[in-house]
Amino acid sequence: MPTGEHVALVTGGGRGIGEVIARRIAREGATVLVAARSKDECKRVADSIREGGGQAWPLEIDVGDDGSVARGMEEARMVSSAIGPVDWLVNNAGYVEMHRVLNPKEEAKGVYERQLNVNFHGARRMTEAMLPDMAQRGYGRVVNMASSAGLVGYANLTAYCASKFALVGYTRALAKELEGKGVNVNAVCPHYVQSPMIDGYVRSYAEKTDKSEDEWREYFRSQNPGGRLVTMEECADAVWEALVEDYTGRVLELDGSGSIRRS
Ligand SMILES: NC(=O)c1ccc[n+]([C@@H]2O[C@H](COP(=O)([O-])OP(=O)(O)OC[C@H]3O[C@@H](n4cnc5c(N)ncnc54)[C@H](OP(=O)(O)O)[C@@H]3O)[C@@H](O)[C@H]2O)c1
Incomplete structure (x- = not known):
């Protein structure tokens, strides 16, 4: 199927x-259907994709809320009736809460x-909402954005790690269950990413501690096995890669070395 005929929800x-x-x-x-709670942010991204000649729609969804997912799916189906069914799902929504187990x-x-x-x-809800249609058509791709926190433990992030380990386990098990149905399920596990999320941590840690923003940035870099x-x-x-290659149940780990470890 040519790339132009696919419809992705991110x-x-x-x-x-x-x-x-x-x-x-x-x-x-x-x-692309650009989904999140902040519809203005989704609209900004979708508008700018369209201005560049692409096809995109904003979609308001709180993946943490069953009712919101149901409403979002309804809207996605309305859009789909004009552009074709969603056959690629990228479960990227996520956030981090740090806390200490002792003295919380x-x-x-x-x-x-x-x-x-x-x-x-959130990823499970979205996947379950889309799987029946994908399985019925005999084609679908699900990519779950997990994290290195789904592969190793980090102090002060027990809840985040538990959520990402769960997502990796779900990915591996669901892939096995769907074998032969044309629906592939894979996970991407980046270590620390140069992103607004990390910029936020760097700023907030520098404010709360006697280390500078540069020192905190260096700390995050040094945590990645690849050194950046x-x-x-x-x-x-x-x-x-996970959308277009034909494999399932894999974890793609990105550690800052510039290469992908596939397992
Ligand atoms: N940054 C890193 O170092 C890093 C490393 C490994 C893995 N990851 C993972 O990568 C993913 C993206 O992270 P990021 O760094 O890009 O974070 P980010 O800049 O904070 O973006 C997170 C996105 O998720 C959306 N989101 C959060 N809660 C949501 C909810 N309940 N329903 C729907 N959308 C929701 C946010 O939009 P709204 O707030 O508008 O909903 C936003 O669009 C996350 O799953 C994160 O765990 C990040």
Whole structure:
């Protein structure tokens, strides 16, 4: 099937890594539904893709909320009736809450429920909403944006790690269950990425500690086995590979070395 006939839905497409993924997919000629809670951000990305000659629509979805996913799917189906069915799903929406297991702050109450609800159940909800149609057509691609936090542990990120480990496990198991049905499910696991999310951490840690922004940036770089931050374009390249290559149940790890470890 030519790339131009595919329709992708990218959650968390309004900014950061998801925006770069949405732009990459549109540049390759496919149509993109840019989904997140902030419709203005999705609209900005979709408008700019269209201004560049691509095809894109904004879609308001909170992946952490069943009702919002149902409403978003309804809207996606209306758009689909004009442009074709969504056959590529990129579950990129996610966020991080840091907390300490010992001496947790009051605001850390419910952190596991919140992190799992968006980072794992959000991807599961979206996948379950789209799988029946994909399976019926005998073709579909699901790419889950997990993290190195789905492969190794990080201190002060137990809830985030639990949510991303869950997403990697779900990816591997679902891929096995769907074997032979034409629906591939894979995960991308970047280590720290040069992204607005990391810029935010660098600023906030520098304000709260006696280390400078440069020192914090160097700290994040040094945590990556490849010695540098992963770029958002590398994340988009890995997602693109998982969409167009015919394999399933794989994890694509990006560690800042410039290469992809596939397992
Ligand atoms: N940055 C890194 O170093 C890094 C490393 C490894 C993995 N990742 C993963 O990569 C993904 C993107 O991260 P990023 O750095 O690009 O973060 P970001 O800049 O904060 O973007 C996150 C995106 O997800 C959306 N989102 C968050 N909660 C949502 C919800 N409940 N429903 C729908 N959309 C939601 C946000 O939009 P709204 O707030 O408008 O909803 C935004 O578009 C995440 O899954 C993250 O865990 C990031």
